[in-house]
Amino acid sequence: MRRLPPVAITAIVFVVGFALCTAQFPNFASTRVAANLLTDNAFLGIVATGMTFVIISGGIDLSVGSVIGFTTVFVALAIERLGVPPLVAFAAILMLCAAFGAAMGAIIHVFDMPPFIVTLAGMFLARGASFLMSTESTPISAPLYSTVSDFALRLPGGGRLTAIALIMLAVVAAGAVLLHFTRFGANVYALGGSRATTALMGIPVGSMTVRIYMLSSVLAGLAGIVFSFYTAAGYSLSAVGVELDSIAAVVIGGTLLTGGQGSVVGTLLGVMIQGLIQTYINFDGTLSSWWTKIVTGILLFAFIALQQAMLGIARRAGPRKAGVLKP
């Protein structure tokens, strides 16, 4: 698959952006900034990895932000109110998320419903459920949480590669292997190419759809756990709009919104670009943090226009003729 060009452009945007920031703030080019970039965006990287699978398969998952919110509340209440050991709470919430994703995938497939509508319903459902459990922010003080937040790999130059950053990098790496080097991954691309054709080729489209949305919801759950580490609290209003941030990251990362093309590495770069803008604003100190949204919006437009232009060029070039033929 030719997945290099869009990713390469994303990479160039990131490098140029980083260079511009460094030119203005000499302190920018440090392991500290780089490590914080990973830590601050760990949950977004995890959830966007799942979103990459969904979008390449031709779908969309709007429920992930709410699932993160639900997860933080669930974990916080289970640990603080019910005294459940954190690891047991994590296992329970991941299984719950898997069931939730599987249900959405099954509804999408069995009733042939648009993923947009089904996951929109999932979004309201999960957000509503988290408000039912608690409307207030619940701090988590379990020992595991302080252990995890204290853990970090020290990098030369003062950077701290935190546990949640490492979890995110591991998820991205595993996601890349799953997407690019397994039958499952090939089927994801196939679904994005054409559902009907994929079914005709004997791929179990139904179980693929269920598994893809399951993956997305489980990764959203994992992102929720990571978010609870990051904030040391559970709050039903957390991660509002994260589904849109992650879709933006996926698209900026060069994945076709219509499916069939894209990569996990590109998505990571998309997340990092959004983080970079936020970091620049923090360095500047005078800009409103909402500039992040504005620049993200401009970048999104640019990348969608770029994809259309590249599609247009590919069409005009026309198909290649048959190769060399022996008589």
Next chain:
Amino acid sequence: MNAASDPGPALLEVRGLSKSFGTLRALQEVDFTLQAGEIHALLGENGAGKSTLIKAVTGVFPRDAGIVRLSGTEVALRSAKAAVDAGIATVYQEVNLLLNLSVAQNLYLGRQPTRFGLVREAEMRRNATALLAEFDLHIDVAEPLGTYSVAVQHIAAIARAVDQSARVLILDEPTASLDRHEVEILFAVMRKLATRGIGVVFVTHFLDQVYEICDRITVLRNGRLIGERKTDELPRIELIRMMLGRELAETTSERAAAQVRQAGELCARFEGYGKTGYVAPFDLALRRGEVVGLAGLLGSGRTETARLVFGAERADSGGATVDGKPVRLQSPRDAVAHGFGYCPEERKTEGIIADLTVRENIVLALQAKRGLAKPLSRSEQDEIAMRFIRLLDIRPPEPERPIGLLSGGNQQKVLLARWLATAPRVLVLDEPTRGIDVGAHAEIIRLIRELCDDGLALLVISSELDEIVTYSDRVIVLRDRSHIDELEGEAIDISNILAAIAASSTIGAEAG
């Protein structure tokens, strides 16, 4: 027909297969026999039942009656996948592979070589390269399939099917979008497969290709089996007669009735009208009170001519005059403004709007002609709808019924009504009797004659030669996208039309 004398069971045997869609009998007791190692043409005009036969055999549609035997064993296939598993692979005209995946992934999707769950990309590419090399195709299998030509995509689809141990390979119009060179490549592949003992069913409308590559021919018409012949024992004119004609005796009496009309004044004239690569330039005169029939095989340029006349395609040569004044027909809107109407062949996709009511479908073209600024009042709409429902005897006579619920014949009448409501001077009908039952068929033909008697100029396309002969005052014969002959008066009969179509051509494969 000679299957009985062959030793052993045939590779694929279909007996007494029937299939109806509602009241339309798409297939009636069709038999089909495919031997191992032969290339077998399945021929027939649009609506003859070729696709229905393929889909009923491969389990895409359930069948009403009949049995399918594979190497003598009866099989009941319930899905396309079951057919593939049983060894029947179908390659459709629109390629059924994934253009966004690499060639290698397409060949091995769902059965890639893996180790520890990881696809062995290098091994898969080696296998893919070797597999395609068997078909004399040497390409970079790591590239997306979509970057290659349709011919390569077809061969890749065939390679995948054959590699999944297909014994029967059905190719549905594979050459429709290929150029001559690519057709050669595909034919080489088909011959190679036949020598391996695979039975190939070849659906096409290019008769030259049939004579070039096929061993035997089965012809369907109107959902019935017309016959099965060996290619070298079937002269071309006889084949075309099987595809198009009925018994000559049936139609001669009807012909006389159509004969008495006098040609009226000239209504529209096209001179040197054509579009490069679409239809060769032609001259066409349409007169009031006259029916001009367009005859020819599928793909000969009949519909293309109609679309040019109606402005749905822009001509790049010649000029048109309406009532003696030069006009430019750049779009259907222009054509409608000059009093043209067009009932397309694809009634379901290009004609009716299934969810709208009969009334809404009837007033559609009239409203479009008047412009949105001048809406028809509800009472005007009701009046128009009821007038045409009575005039054309549309059943049930309920203007508020969604048109999708009407039978094919009545949908066709509503489409006619839509254009008649605009009081056109020239009406183009593309296959007006396609897919409607016998009773409605006669009624549509009667309507065509009545419209003509009322002074309308009609241009009618039909695959049914006897039908064309029945109502036409002049017949234009097309072949390979050009008008090759024009018959008038006494000269209009089926054998003359067949002779004109069959006059041997060698450029058939270039068109399309």
